[in-house]
Amino acid sequence: MKDQIHYQRVAEVPGLVLSAGRLSEFHFDRHYHLDYHIGLVSEGVQRQKFRGSSVLLGPGSIVLMPPGEIHDGTGEGCDAYTLKTFRLPVELLNQVTEELSGSSREPVLVGTMIEDTLRAAHLVHLHDAMHAGEKASPLALQSEWLSLLEFVFTQSRAIKPQDIKSSLSPRQFQRIKEYCVAHLSQKISLEELAAICGLGQFHFLRQFKQSIGMTPHAWLVRLRLEYACALLCKNPQSIADVALMVGFYDQSHFNRAFRQAFGVAPSSY
Template sequence: MKDRVEYKRSNEIPGLVLGEARFSDYRFERHYHLDYHIALVTDGVQRQGFHGETLLLTPGSIQLMPPGEVHDGISAGDESYTLKTFRLSPQLLDGLGEEISGRDRFPALSGAVVRDSSLAGHLSRLHDALRAAPSGSGPIEVQSEWLTLLDRLFVQTRRVKPQFVKGTLTSGQWQRVKEYCDVHLAEKITLEELAALCNLERFHLTRSTRVPSRCS
């Protein structure tokens, strides 16, 4: 199978570039990135040299790769492998850090590999939905899922402590959300708009309640 790689800037999340590639013979020589990478191998196995060690990235594993970390990569055997990446700009990462942790900046993160097949599966499906936008899932559902999964992922690294969110939406907040959705049903509704109606940040809104795709 011929090697291929595709990149797409997310329509829903400014500062996010989505990559999907299929490699069999291609070898990544030692290199580093300028942005923050979250990588998933969804099929096959990638062998990677990182910090003087050899890592095998398999389906169900999630790699976090900060800027400046030198590494390489090649198929671990004769078979090809599929790689999906979320590439976060420094501005996007800092914004997520402020929302999730409540701090001004995202805490410094080193490279890490998280073994969680359930979370990896959710991230792979989110990757597909973001690449398919606007014909895929609605923007509210995608943005809510994005914050929820990133919260779970960074908490698993044990380097980020999410801010505590107490309680749920009040009846008045729910009413404002439902009325807004009824009026703007035929339009693109964003998580930022709904959060502003409730005088909350997006992360607070997603932690207070699971926001449906069309506010129903």
């Protein structure tokens, strides 16, 4: 099998670059990066050597490789493996860690591997969703991205996340609702909603969930579905048109979300 490696920028997270490779013959010689790497192997096994240790990276493992850390990478055995990587430039890394920790001090970062099957699966899913591009929800991607980075950096003890106990005010929540209703057919980002409240994205995520009891994305999906119900009860129109009017990128996505919420397809409502 011919080795394949692809790189892709992510519009929802400016500066972030994804890489994905299916490798059997290619070997990463000893090298380093100027950016921060979060790496996962979704299939097969890769052996890496760094900081005097040799580790096996397979499904369920997350490897964190800061700038300047010298390491290598090669397939273990004769089978191919699939490597997925998030590549964060230093500027984006500092922005994210300051948002999470509330401190402008650069974190002390070292190469390490975390064994966590659930979180690794979430990161693989996020990588795939970001790779899907236009069909993905910016709000969902950005929210999941920050939440997973909080976990990864906390587990590696690179940062200590802020303890946020405050909630959104009724006025802030009302402004969020008004904005979402006015832009229901459009893509809505975490950055937009946080800016309405005058908060950073991490603070907004925490405060919204503490106030409402749902993530912003879950709440917005429900809002779209509730408006869809109202539209389905009005003048006859196609389900595809209703899906677009409430912000679903295609009818199949709308059908799945509707059935999951109400137990029936939109055509049966």
